[in-house]
Amino acid sequence: MSLKKRIFIRIVSISLLLLFCVFLAYIGKQHSLLFDNRNKMINGSKYEARYLYNVSVSGSDPELVEIGDVIRFDVVGPKHLVHVQILDEYENVLREISKPINLFFENFHTLYLPLLAEGVD
Amino acid sequence: MKKKFFHNEERTFFFTDHAVPILFLIIVAAGIPLSGYSASYLIQEMLLRLSRDSFLVLSLLVPIMAGMGLNFGIVLGSMAGQIGLIFITDWGIAGIPGLFIAAVLGTPVAVLLGYLCGKVLNKARGKEMVSSYILGFFINGLYQFVGLYMMGKIIPIIKPEILISRGYGIRNAVSLVGIRGALDKFLDLKIMGVAIPVTTYLVIVLFCIFIVWIKNTKLGQDMRAVGQNISVAELSGINVNRTRTISIIISTVLASYGQIIFLQNLGTMNTYTSHEMAGVFSIAALLVGGATVAKASLVNVFLGVALFHMLFIISPMAGKRLIGSAQLGEYFRVFVSYGVISMALVLHAVKARAQNARQRIQMRTEINAEVGEAE
Numbered sequence: 001m002s003l004k005k006r007i008f009i010r011i012v013s014i015s016l017l018l019l020f021c022v023f024l025a026y027i028g029k030q031h032s033l034l035f036d037n038r039n040k041m042i043n044g045s046k047y048e049a050r051y052l053y054n055v056s057v058s059g060s061d062p063e064l065v066e067i068g069d070v071i072r073f074d075v076v077g078p079k080h081l082v083h084v085q086i087l088d089e090y091e092n093v094l095r096e097i098s099k100p101i102n103l104f105f106e107n108f109h110t111l112y113l114p115l116l117a118e119g120v121d
Numbered sequence: 122m123k124k125k126f127f128h129n130e131e132r133t134f135f136f137t138d139h140a141v142p143i144l145f146l147i148i149v150a151a152g153i154p155l156s157g158y159s160a161s162y163l164i165q166e167m168l169l170r171l172s173r174d175s176f177l178v179l180s181l182l183v184p185i186m187a188g189m190g191l192n193f194g195i196v197l198g199s200m201a202g203q204i205g206l207i208f209i210t211d212w213g214i215a216g217i218p219g220l221f222i223a224a225v226l227g228t229p230v231a232v233l234l235g236y237l238c239g240k241v242l243n244k245a246r247g248k249e250m251v252s253s254y255i256l257g258f259f260i261n262g263l264y265q266f267v268g269l270y271m272m273g274k275i276i277p278i279i280k281p282e283i284l285i286s287r288g289y290g291i292r293n294a295v296s297l298v299g300i301r302g303a304l305d306k307f308l309d310l311k312i313m314g315v316a317i318p319v320t321t322y323l324v325i326v327l328f329c330i331f332i333v334w335i336k337n338t339k340l341g342q343d344m345r346a347v348g349q350n351i352s353v354a355e356l357s358g359i360n361v362n363r364t365r366t367i368s369i370i371i372s373t374v375l376a377s378y379g380q381i382i383f384l385q386n387l388g389t390m391n392t393y394t395s396h397e398m399a400g401v402f403s404i405a406a407l408l409v410g411g412a413t414v415a416k417a418s419l420v421n422v423f424l425g426v427a428l429f430h431m432l433f434i435i436s437p438m439a440g441k442r443l444i445g446s447a448q449l450g451e452y453f454r455v456f457v458s459y460g461v462i463s464m465a466l467v468l469h470a471v472k473a474r475a476q477n478a479r480q481r482i483q484m485r486t487e488i489n490a491e492v493g494e495a496e
Contacts, residue, residue, distance in 0.1 A: 021222050028218025030299055076215045076299075107213060107279070 026078060031103045033057060033073040033080070034110040037065045047114040051094070054085035055113075064091075065113060078103050086117050141465040142411040145428040148457060149435065155442055156435035163434065165315050170430040171423065172305065172321040173386040177379035178403045178422045179328050180372050184249075185417045186336070187368035188348030191404045194238040194253035194369060198376025199396035200264045201231035206300075206381060206390060207272070207291055211280050215299030217307060220385060223300075227377040234260060235373030239366030246351070250414070257400060268392055291392045301388030321382060328375070329419055335371075344368050348415070379403075405429060405458060408465040415469075432458055 035055050040047045049067045056062040057073045058080045064087075065071050079102055086095045097116060103109055153163070177195065184192040205223035214222055238256055245252040272278050273289030281288075283295050305318035335341045343364045346354040355361050380399060384390050407417055410425020432454050440450010 017225065021225055024218035024221055025212065025214050028214045028216050028222075030213035030215045 026105070028076065029078070029103070029105055030074060030076050031106065032108045033075055033082070033101075034070055034108060035065050035073070035113055036070045036110055037113045038068055038070065040112045040114055042115070042120070047112070047118055047120070049114050051113075051117060052087040052089070052091060053113050053117075054087060054093075056083045057081070075103075082111065084113065084116060139411050140468060141409055141462075142424060142428060144464075145409050145432070149428055149431045152432065152435040152439045155439040157438060157442060158435065161313070161315060163431070166434045167427060167431060168315065168317055169305075169386070170433070171426055172318045172325065173383050174403070174406065174426050174430065175325050175422060176328060176382045177376060177399055178406050178426055179325070179332065179419075180375035180379050181403055181407055182332055182417055182419075182422070183335070183344070183368045183372045183375070185412070185415070186341070186348055187344040187365050188351070188415070189242060189365060189368060190250045190414045191407070192253055192369065192372050193250060193257055193400045193404065194235070194242075195372060195376035195379075195403060196257035196396050196400040197234040197238055197260050198227075198231045198373035199380035199399040200260065200377075201227040201234055201373070202377035202380035203227075203384070203390060203392065203396055204230055204264075204267075205377070206297060206384060207268075207283070207295065207392070210283055210295055210297060210299065211278050213280070213299065216303045219300045220303055220381060223381050224378050227381065228374055231374040231377040232370055235370035236366060238373060239369035242369060243362045243365055254400070261397065264396075265393060293392055293394075295390045295392055297384060297388050297390055300385045303385050304382060305386055318386075321386075324382065332419065340364070340367065402429075405462050408462050409458070413469045414466070415473075429458065 035053070037049045037051075037053060039049050052067065053065040054062040055065055055071065055073075057075055060073065062083075062085070063071055063073075079100065082099045082101055084097045084099070085093050086097070088094055095117075099111075099116065101109065101111075177199075180195055180198065181192055184190070202223065205225070205227035208226050209219040209223045237260075238253060241256055242249045242252055267276070269285075269290040272291050273284045278284055278289075278291070283292055284290065285292055304321050304324065308319040308323075310317045310319050336345070343354070343359045346357065346359055347361050347364050351361055354364075376399070380396060383399070384395065406425040406429040407421060408425065409429045410417075410421035410423070412418070412421035412425065436454035437447040437450045440453055441447040444450065
Protein backbone atom coordinates (compact mmCIF):
# COMPACT_ATOMS: atom_id res chain seq x y z
CA MET A 1 0.00 0.00 0.00
CA SER A 2 1.38 3.41 -0.93
CA LEU A 3 2.15 5.96 1.79
CA LYS A 4 -0.46 8.39 0.44
CA LYS A 5 -3.17 5.77 0.52
CA ARG A 6 -2.19 4.71 4.01
CA ILE A 7 -2.28 8.28 5.32
CA PHE A 8 -5.63 8.84 3.60
CA ILE A 9 -7.14 5.72 5.19
CA ARG A 10 -5.84 6.74 8.61
CA ILE A 11 -7.24 10.26 8.33
CA VAL A 12 -10.62 8.93 7.18
CA SER A 13 -10.70 6.37 10.03
CA ILE A 14 -9.89 8.99 12.66
CA SER A 15 -12.48 11.38 11.17
CA LEU A 16 -15.14 8.65 11.25
CA LEU A 17 -14.22 7.82 14.84
CA LEU A 18 -14.52 11.49 15.81
CA LEU A 19 -17.88 11.76 14.04
CA PHE A 20 -19.08 8.67 15.87
CA CYS A 21 -17.94 10.25 19.15
CA VAL A 22 -19.92 13.41 18.36
CA PHE A 23 -22.99 11.24 17.71
CA LEU A 24 -22.39 9.38 21.00
CA ALA A 25 -22.00 12.68 22.84
CA TYR A 26 -25.33 13.79 21.35
CA ILE A 27 -27.21 10.67 22.48
CA GLY A 28 -25.43 10.40 25.83
CA LYS A 29 -25.50 14.06 26.85
CA GLN A 30 -26.98 14.79 30.26
CA HIS A 31 -29.30 17.79 30.49
CA SER A 32 -30.91 19.57 33.40
CA LEU A 33 -34.52 20.50 32.71
CA LEU A 34 -35.68 23.36 34.88
CA PHE A 35 -39.40 23.92 35.45
CA ASP A 36 -39.93 27.51 36.54
CA ASN A 37 -43.24 28.44 38.16
CA ARG A 38 -42.55 32.13 38.79
CA ASN A 39 -43.91 35.29 37.23
CA LYS A 40 -42.36 35.92 33.85
CA MET A 41 -42.16 39.06 31.71
CA ILE A 42 -41.74 38.59 27.96
CA ASN A 43 -41.95 41.41 25.38
CA GLY A 44 -43.83 43.60 27.83
CA SER A 45 -46.40 40.90 28.63
CA LYS A 46 -46.52 39.58 32.14
CA TYR A 47 -47.35 35.91 32.71
CA GLU A 48 -48.39 35.33 36.28
CA ALA A 49 -47.76 32.13 38.19
CA ARG A 50 -51.31 31.29 39.23
CA TYR A 51 -51.43 27.52 39.22
CA LEU A 52 -49.72 24.52 40.69
CA TYR A 53 -48.23 21.96 38.30
CA ASN A 54 -47.53 18.26 38.37
CA VAL A 55 -44.59 17.66 36.07
CA SER A 56 -43.17 14.43 34.76
CA VAL A 57 -40.49 13.85 32.11
CA SER A 58 -40.52 10.79 29.84
CA GLY A 59 -42.63 8.70 32.19
CA SER A 60 -40.86 9.64 35.43
CA ASP A 61 -42.74 10.07 38.72
CA PRO A 62 -44.62 13.40 38.73
CA GLU A 63 -43.34 16.20 40.93
CA LEU A 64 -45.40 19.08 42.26
CA VAL A 65 -44.21 22.58 41.37
CA GLU A 66 -45.69 25.16 43.70
CA ILE A 67 -46.05 28.86 42.90
CA GLY A 68 -42.64 30.56 43.08
CA ASP A 69 -40.78 27.26 42.81
CA VAL A 70 -38.21 26.00 40.32
CA ILE A 71 -37.57 22.26 40.12
CA ARG A 72 -34.96 20.35 38.22
CA PHE A 73 -35.03 17.06 36.33
CA ASP A 74 -31.79 15.48 35.14
CA VAL A 75 -32.24 13.63 31.87
CA VAL A 76 -30.02 11.84 29.38
CA GLY A 77 -30.44 12.00 25.62
CA PRO A 78 -31.89 14.45 23.13
CA LYS A 79 -35.62 13.65 22.95
CA HIS A 80 -38.06 13.79 25.85
CA LEU A 81 -41.76 14.13 26.43
CA VAL A 82 -42.80 16.53 29.17
CA HIS A 83 -46.18 15.88 30.72
CA VAL A 84 -47.68 18.71 32.76
CA GLN A 85 -50.89 18.69 34.82
CA ILE A 86 -52.22 22.13 35.65
CA LEU A 87 -53.77 22.11 39.12
CA ASP A 88 -55.90 24.56 41.04
CA GLU A 89 -55.18 25.57 44.63
CA TYR A 90 -56.93 22.40 45.88
CA GLU A 91 -54.78 20.31 43.56
CA ASN A 92 -57.66 19.37 41.28
CA VAL A 93 -56.50 18.74 37.72
CA LEU A 94 -57.69 21.54 35.43
CA ARG A 95 -55.85 20.62 32.26
CA GLU A 96 -53.07 18.40 30.97
CA ILE A 97 -50.39 19.30 28.45
CA SER A 98 -47.85 17.07 26.75
CA LYS A 99 -44.91 18.73 25.08
CA PRO A 100 -42.11 17.00 23.21
CA ILE A 101 -38.74 18.68 23.61
CA ASN A 102 -35.57 18.27 21.61
CA LEU A 103 -32.31 19.07 23.28
CA PHE A 104 -28.95 19.54 21.65
CA PHE A 105 -25.71 20.04 23.59
CA GLU A 106 -27.05 22.51 26.17
CA ASN A 107 -26.53 21.73 29.85
CA PHE A 108 -29.68 23.52 31.01
CA HIS A 109 -33.08 24.00 29.44
CA THR A 110 -35.73 26.04 31.23
CA LEU A 111 -39.46 25.63 30.72
CA TYR A 112 -41.56 28.47 32.10
CA LEU A 113 -44.75 26.85 33.32
CA PRO A 114 -46.96 30.00 33.26
CA LEU A 115 -46.05 30.43 29.57
CA LEU A 116 -46.73 26.74 28.90
CA ALA A 117 -50.16 27.08 30.54
CA GLU A 118 -50.94 30.04 28.30
CA GLY A 119 -49.82 28.10 25.22
CA VAL A 120 -46.87 30.41 24.52
CA ASP A 121 -43.77 28.64 23.18
CA MET B 122 0.11 -51.18 36.43
CA LYS B 123 -1.54 -48.08 37.77
CA LYS B 124 0.10 -44.93 36.48
CA LYS B 125 1.22 -42.53 39.17
CA PHE B 126 -0.26 -39.05 38.90
CA PHE B 127 2.94 -37.41 40.02
CA HIS B 128 6.46 -38.69 40.29
CA ASN B 129 8.19 -37.51 43.43
CA GLU B 130 10.33 -35.02 41.54
CA GLU B 131 7.36 -33.72 39.57
CA ARG B 132 5.39 -33.33 42.77
CA THR B 133 8.19 -31.27 44.34
CA PHE B 134 8.35 -29.04 41.26
CA PHE B 135 4.57 -28.67 41.20
CA PHE B 136 4.48 -27.45 44.79
CA THR B 137 7.46 -25.14 44.47
CA ASP B 138 6.18 -23.73 41.18
CA HIS B 139 2.71 -23.12 42.59
CA ALA B 140 3.65 -22.26 46.17
CA VAL B 141 1.94 -18.86 46.15
CA PRO B 142 -1.52 -19.87 44.88
CA ILE B 143 -1.46 -22.99 47.08
CA LEU B 144 -0.63 -20.88 50.13
CA PHE B 145 -3.37 -18.41 49.25
CA LEU B 146 -5.85 -21.23 48.69
CA ILE B 147 -5.09 -22.58 52.16
CA ILE B 148 -5.49 -19.13 53.77
CA VAL B 149 -8.74 -18.47 51.90
CA ALA B 150 -10.09 -21.94 52.70
CA ALA B 151 -9.39 -21.33 56.38
CA GLY B 152 -10.82 -17.81 56.28
CA ILE B 153 -14.15 -18.52 54.57
CA PRO B 154 -15.77 -20.47 57.44
CA LEU B 155 -14.32 -17.98 59.93
CA SER B 156 -15.90 -15.03 58.09
CA GLY B 157 -19.35 -16.59 58.27
CA TYR B 158 -20.40 -15.17 54.89
CA SER B 159 -22.97 -17.09 52.86
CA ALA B 160 -21.97 -18.77 49.60
CA SER B 161 -24.28 -16.54 47.54
CA TYR B 162 -22.74 -13.38 49.05
CA LEU B 163 -19.22 -14.59 48.34
CA ILE B 164 -20.12 -15.58 44.76
CA GLN B 165 -21.78 -12.20 44.15
CA GLU B 166 -18.79 -10.29 45.51
CA MET B 167 -16.37 -12.45 43.60
CA LEU B 168 -18.18 -11.99 40.28
CA LEU B 169 -18.28 -8.25 40.85
CA ARG B 170 -14.60 -8.01 41.71
CA LEU B 171 -13.57 -10.29 38.86
CA SER B 172 -15.43 -8.08 36.40
CA ARG B 173 -13.95 -4.95 37.97
CA ASP B 174 -10.29 -5.92 38.12
CA SER B 175 -9.60 -8.57 35.48
CA PHE B 176 -9.15 -6.12 32.61
CA LEU B 177 -6.44 -4.18 34.45
CA VAL B 178 -4.61 -7.38 35.37
CA LEU B 179 -4.90 -8.71 31.80
CA SER B 180 -3.11 -5.60 30.55
CA LEU B 181 0.03 -6.87 32.32
CA LEU B 182 0.34 -9.95 30.12
CA VAL B 183 1.71 -8.35 26.96
CA PRO B 184 4.90 -6.85 28.51
CA ILE B 185 5.58 -10.14 30.33
CA MET B 186 5.38 -11.86 26.96
CA ALA B 187 8.01 -9.42 25.68
CA GLY B 188 10.28 -10.18 28.63
CA MET B 189 9.79 -6.81 30.29
CA GLY B 190 8.58 -8.18 33.59
CA LEU B 191 5.68 -6.80 35.55
CA ASN B 192 4.75 -3.45 34.10
CA PHE B 193 4.29 -1.01 36.97
CA GLY B 194 3.78 1.52 34.16
CA ILE B 195 0.11 0.57 33.93
CA VAL B 196 -0.31 3.43 36.39
CA LEU B 197 0.35 5.69 33.39
CA GLY B 198 -2.51 4.09 31.49
CA SER B 199 -4.74 4.46 34.52
CA MET B 200 -4.01 8.19 34.57
CA ALA B 201 -4.88 8.43 30.88
CA GLY B 202 -8.19 6.69 31.51
CA GLN B 203 -8.93 9.05 34.37
CA ILE B 204 -8.25 12.07 32.18
CA GLY B 205 -10.90 10.76 29.78
CA LEU B 206 -13.30 10.29 32.69
CA ILE B 207 -12.71 13.84 33.95
CA PHE B 208 -13.63 15.24 30.55
CA ILE B 209 -16.80 13.20 30.09
CA THR B 210 -17.89 14.15 33.61
CA ASP B 211 -17.30 17.78 32.76
CA TRP B 212 -19.16 17.53 29.48
CA GLY B 213 -21.96 15.59 31.12
CA ILE B 214 -21.97 12.53 28.90
CA ALA B 215 -23.53 9.52 30.55
CA GLY B 216 -23.84 5.78 30.05
CA ILE B 217 -22.08 3.66 27.45
CA PRO B 218 -21.49 6.69 25.15
CA GLY B 219 -19.66 8.35 28.03
CA LEU B 220 -17.48 5.28 28.59
CA PHE B 221 -16.66 5.02 24.90
CA ILE B 222 -15.73 8.69 24.63
CA ALA B 223 -13.61 8.45 27.80
CA ALA B 224 -11.77 5.51 26.20
CA VAL B 225 -11.29 7.46 22.94
CA LEU B 226 -9.98 10.49 24.86
CA GLY B 227 -7.72 8.34 27.01
CA THR B 228 -6.22 6.43 24.08
CA PRO B 229 -3.90 9.13 22.63
CA VAL B 230 -2.72 10.09 26.11
CA ALA B 231 -2.05 6.41 26.89
CA VAL B 232 -0.22 5.93 23.58
CA LEU B 233 1.97 8.95 24.30
CA LEU B 234 2.72 7.85 27.87
CA GLY B 235 3.26 4.26 26.74
CA TYR B 236 5.71 5.43 24.08
CA LEU B 237 7.59 7.47 26.66
CA CYS B 238 7.60 4.52 29.06
CA GLY B 239 8.81 2.17 26.32
CA LYS B 240 11.66 4.51 25.41
CA VAL B 241 12.74 4.82 29.05
CA LEU B 242 12.53 1.06 29.63
CA ASN B 243 14.63 0.40 26.54
CA LYS B 244 17.34 2.56 28.10
CA ALA B 245 16.99 0.63 31.35
CA ARG B 246 17.15 -2.92 30.01
CA GLY B 247 17.14 -5.53 32.75
CA LYS B 248 15.78 -3.05 35.31
CA GLU B 249 12.34 -2.58 33.75
CA MET B 250 10.24 -3.16 36.84
CA VAL B 251 11.90 -0.64 39.12
CA SER B 252 12.21 1.85 36.23
CA SER B 253 8.52 1.65 35.39
CA TYR B 254 7.68 1.96 39.10
CA ILE B 255 9.70 5.16 39.44
CA LEU B 256 8.40 6.45 36.10
CA GLY B 257 4.92 6.09 37.55
CA PHE B 258 5.87 8.52 40.32
CA PHE B 259 7.34 10.96 37.82
CA ILE B 260 4.27 10.96 35.57
CA ASN B 261 2.08 11.16 38.67
CA GLY B 262 3.75 14.51 39.37
CA LEU B 263 2.90 15.72 35.86
CA TYR B 264 -0.65 14.40 36.23
CA GLN B 265 -1.06 16.32 39.46
CA PHE B 266 0.28 19.45 37.80
CA VAL B 267 -2.27 19.06 34.98
CA GLY B 268 -5.11 18.16 37.34
CA LEU B 269 -4.43 20.68 40.08
CA TYR B 270 -3.21 23.63 38.08
CA MET B 271 -3.97 23.41 34.36
CA MET B 272 -7.52 22.11 34.49
CA GLY B 273 -9.85 25.05 34.91
CA LYS B 274 -7.07 27.55 34.24
CA ILE B 275 -5.57 26.55 30.90
CA ILE B 276 -7.75 23.58 29.99
CA PRO B 277 -11.36 24.80 30.08
CA ILE B 278 -13.64 23.04 32.57
CA ILE B 279 -17.33 23.91 32.36
CA LYS B 280 -18.77 22.37 35.53
CA PRO B 281 -17.80 24.29 38.66
CA GLU B 282 -18.84 21.34 40.85
CA ILE B 283 -15.82 19.29 39.77
CA LEU B 284 -13.44 22.21 40.38
CA ILE B 285 -11.80 23.15 43.66
CA SER B 286 -13.46 26.22 45.25
CA ARG B 287 -10.54 28.48 44.20
CA GLY B 288 -11.76 28.12 40.60
CA TYR B 289 -9.14 25.83 39.07
CA GLY B 290 -7.89 22.32 39.70
CA ILE B 291 -10.02 19.17 39.84
CA ARG B 292 -11.49 18.16 43.18
CA ASN B 293 -10.05 15.14 44.97
CA ALA B 294 -13.29 13.18 44.61
CA VAL B 295 -15.25 13.27 41.37
CA SER B 296 -18.65 11.61 41.25
CA LEU B 297 -19.08 9.40 38.19
CA VAL B 298 -22.79 9.08 38.75
CA GLY B 299 -23.53 9.38 35.02
CA ILE B 300 -21.53 6.27 34.14
CA ARG B 301 -21.87 4.33 37.38
CA GLY B 302 -22.46 0.70 36.44
CA ALA B 303 -23.08 1.70 32.81
CA LEU B 304 -21.24 -1.32 31.46
CA ASP B 305 -22.11 -3.69 34.32
CA LYS B 306 -25.83 -2.99 34.15
CA PHE B 307 -26.12 -2.71 30.36
CA LEU B 308 -26.86 -6.43 30.16
CA ASP B 309 -27.49 -7.63 33.68
CA LEU B 310 -28.33 -11.29 34.21
CA LYS B 311 -29.68 -12.56 37.52
CA ILE B 312 -29.27 -16.23 38.35
CA MET B 313 -30.57 -17.38 41.75
CA GLY B 314 -30.32 -13.84 43.13
CA VAL B 315 -26.74 -13.39 41.91
CA ALA B 316 -26.32 -10.51 39.45
CA ILE B 317 -23.84 -11.17 36.64
CA PRO B 318 -22.47 -8.17 34.73
CA VAL B 319 -22.65 -9.89 31.34
CA THR B 320 -21.40 -6.97 29.22
CA THR B 321 -18.29 -6.48 31.31
CA TYR B 322 -17.51 -10.18 31.07
CA LEU B 323 -18.03 -10.03 27.30
CA VAL B 324 -15.47 -7.22 27.11
CA ILE B 325 -13.07 -9.30 29.22
CA VAL B 326 -13.60 -12.33 26.96
CA LEU B 327 -12.85 -10.11 23.94
CA PHE B 328 -9.65 -9.06 25.62
CA CYS B 329 -8.70 -12.69 26.28
CA ILE B 330 -9.31 -13.46 22.60
CA PHE B 331 -7.12 -10.48 21.73
CA ILE B 332 -4.31 -11.83 23.93
CA VAL B 333 -4.54 -15.28 22.31
CA TRP B 334 -4.72 -13.71 18.85
CA ILE B 335 -1.74 -11.39 19.34
CA LYS B 336 0.40 -14.32 20.48
CA ASN B 337 -0.04 -15.86 17.04
CA THR B 338 0.68 -12.72 15.02
CA LYS B 339 4.09 -11.72 13.72
CA LEU B 340 4.28 -9.09 16.45
CA GLY B 341 3.38 -11.66 19.11
CA GLN B 342 6.03 -14.08 17.86
CA ASP B 343 8.56 -11.25 17.92
CA MET B 344 7.55 -10.39 21.48
CA ARG B 345 8.01 -14.00 22.56
CA ALA B 346 11.37 -14.20 20.83
CA VAL B 347 12.48 -10.98 22.53
CA GLY B 348 11.15 -12.30 25.83
CA GLN B 349 13.13 -15.52 25.53
CA ASN B 350 16.45 -14.05 24.50
CA ILE B 351 17.13 -10.48 23.40
CA SER B 352 20.50 -11.25 21.80
CA VAL B 353 19.12 -14.11 19.71
CA ALA B 354 16.12 -11.97 18.72
CA GLU B 355 18.41 -9.13 17.66
CA LEU B 356 20.59 -11.51 15.65
CA SER B 357 17.54 -12.91 13.89
CA GLY B 358 16.65 -9.42 12.67
CA ILE B 359 13.90 -8.44 15.08
CA ASN B 360 13.79 -4.76 15.97
CA VAL B 361 13.94 -5.41 19.72
CA ASN B 362 13.46 -1.84 20.93
CA ARG B 363 10.46 -1.30 18.66
CA THR B 364 8.86 -4.58 19.76
CA ARG B 365 9.36 -3.73 23.43
CA THR B 366 7.98 -0.21 22.97
CA ILE B 367 4.89 -1.55 21.17
CA SER B 368 4.25 -4.05 23.95
CA ILE B 369 4.37 -1.29 26.56
CA ILE B 370 2.10 0.94 24.46
CA ILE B 371 -0.46 -1.87 24.13
CA SER B 372 -0.28 -2.52 27.86
CA THR B 373 -0.69 1.17 28.72
CA VAL B 374 -3.65 1.68 26.37
CA LEU B 375 -5.38 -1.44 27.71
CA ALA B 376 -4.69 -0.31 31.28
CA SER B 377 -6.45 2.97 30.52
CA TYR B 378 -9.53 1.00 29.39
CA GLY B 379 -9.14 -1.22 32.46
CA GLN B 380 -9.16 1.80 34.76
CA ILE B 381 -12.30 3.14 33.04
CA ILE B 382 -14.04 -0.22 33.61
CA PHE B 383 -12.78 -0.29 37.20
CA LEU B 384 -14.04 3.21 38.00
CA GLN B 385 -17.42 2.82 36.27
CA ASN B 386 -17.99 -0.06 38.66
CA LEU B 387 -17.07 2.02 41.72
CA GLY B 388 -18.97 5.12 40.55
CA THR B 389 -16.57 7.56 42.14
CA MET B 390 -13.04 8.62 41.35
CA ASN B 391 -10.32 9.80 43.70
CA THR B 392 -8.62 12.00 41.14
CA TYR B 393 -5.15 11.91 42.70
CA THR B 394 -5.05 8.47 44.29
CA SER B 395 -7.27 6.04 42.31
CA HIS B 396 -4.51 5.24 39.80
CA GLU B 397 -1.73 4.90 42.36
CA MET B 398 -2.72 1.46 43.57
CA ALA B 399 -3.74 0.16 40.13
CA GLY B 400 -0.25 -1.13 39.41
CA VAL B 401 0.51 -2.65 42.80
CA PHE B 402 -2.91 -4.30 43.18
CA SER B 403 -2.93 -5.74 39.67
CA ILE B 404 0.62 -7.06 39.95
CA ALA B 405 -0.13 -8.51 43.37
CA ALA B 406 -3.20 -10.28 41.99
CA LEU B 407 -1.23 -11.68 39.06
CA LEU B 408 1.53 -13.00 41.33
CA VAL B 409 -1.01 -14.53 43.67
CA GLY B 410 -2.37 -16.38 40.64
CA GLY B 411 0.96 -18.13 40.24
CA ALA B 412 2.53 -15.91 37.59
CA THR B 413 6.19 -14.99 37.70
CA VAL B 414 8.16 -12.05 36.39
CA ALA B 415 8.90 -14.05 33.25
CA LYS B 416 5.76 -16.11 32.71
CA ALA B 417 2.05 -15.40 33.04
CA SER B 418 -1.10 -16.81 31.52
CA LEU B 419 -4.83 -16.10 31.44
CA VAL B 420 -5.37 -18.72 34.15
CA ASN B 421 -2.95 -16.85 36.45
CA VAL B 422 -4.98 -13.67 35.90
CA PHE B 423 -8.37 -15.07 36.87
CA LEU B 424 -7.10 -17.33 39.65
CA GLY B 425 -5.07 -14.44 41.06
CA VAL B 426 -7.90 -11.91 41.00
CA ALA B 427 -10.26 -14.45 42.57
CA LEU B 428 -7.87 -15.43 45.39
CA PHE B 429 -6.52 -11.94 46.07
CA HIS B 430 -9.98 -10.42 46.26
CA MET B 431 -11.44 -13.29 48.22
CA LEU B 432 -8.95 -12.39 50.92
CA PHE B 433 -10.16 -8.76 50.68
CA ILE B 434 -13.74 -9.89 51.25
CA ILE B 435 -13.25 -12.33 54.07
CA SER B 436 -10.38 -10.86 56.07
CA PRO B 437 -12.21 -8.05 57.95
CA MET B 438 -15.02 -10.33 59.11
CA ALA B 439 -12.69 -13.26 59.79
CA GLY B 440 -10.49 -10.90 61.81
CA LYS B 441 -13.48 -9.61 63.71
CA ARG B 442 -14.64 -13.10 64.61
CA LEU B 443 -11.19 -14.41 65.38
CA ILE B 444 -9.59 -11.49 67.17
CA GLY B 445 -12.57 -9.23 67.80
CA SER B 446 -11.45 -6.42 65.50
CA ALA B 447 -12.16 -5.97 61.79
CA GLN B 448 -9.24 -3.55 61.57
CA LEU B 449 -6.84 -6.24 62.79
CA GLY B 450 -8.26 -8.59 60.16
CA GLU B 451 -7.48 -5.97 57.54
CA TYR B 452 -3.94 -5.57 58.85
CA PHE B 453 -3.61 -9.34 58.74
CA ARG B 454 -4.74 -9.32 55.09
CA VAL B 455 -2.21 -6.63 54.17
CA PHE B 456 0.54 -8.48 56.03
CA VAL B 457 -0.29 -11.87 54.53
CA SER B 458 -1.03 -10.78 50.98
CA TYR B 459 2.03 -8.58 50.52
CA GLY B 460 4.19 -11.01 52.47
CA VAL B 461 3.17 -13.74 50.07
CA ILE B 462 3.89 -11.47 47.11
CA SER B 463 7.35 -10.72 48.44
CA MET B 464 7.80 -14.45 48.87
CA ALA B 465 6.75 -14.98 45.23
CA LEU B 466 9.34 -12.50 44.02
CA VAL B 467 12.07 -13.95 46.25
CA LEU B 468 11.20 -17.50 45.14
CA HIS B 469 11.38 -16.37 41.52
CA ALA B 470 14.81 -14.81 42.08
CA VAL B 471 16.08 -17.91 43.90
CA LYS B 472 14.72 -20.20 41.19
CA ALA B 473 16.22 -18.07 38.43
CA ARG B 474 19.59 -18.12 40.18
CA ALA B 475 19.42 -21.87 40.68
CA GLN B 476 18.46 -22.37 37.04
CA ASN B 477 21.38 -20.21 35.89
CA ALA B 478 23.73 -22.21 38.11
CA ARG B 479 22.33 -25.47 36.70
CA GLN B 480 22.79 -24.17 33.15
CA ARG B 481 26.36 -23.12 33.91
CA ILE B 482 27.18 -26.55 35.34
CA GLN B 483 25.54 -28.25 32.36
CA MET B 484 27.50 -26.07 29.92
CA ARG B 485 30.75 -26.76 31.76
CA THR B 486 30.08 -30.51 31.71
CA GLU B 487 29.29 -30.38 27.98
CA ILE B 488 32.44 -28.37 27.24
CA ASN B 489 34.59 -30.72 29.36
CA ALA B 490 33.08 -33.71 27.55
CA GLU B 491 33.80 -32.11 24.15
CA VAL B 492 37.37 -31.26 25.18
CA GLY B 493 37.80 -34.82 26.46
CA GLU B 494 36.56 -36.23 23.14
CA ALA B 495 38.87 -33.96 21.18
CA GLU B 496 41.85 -35.06 23.27
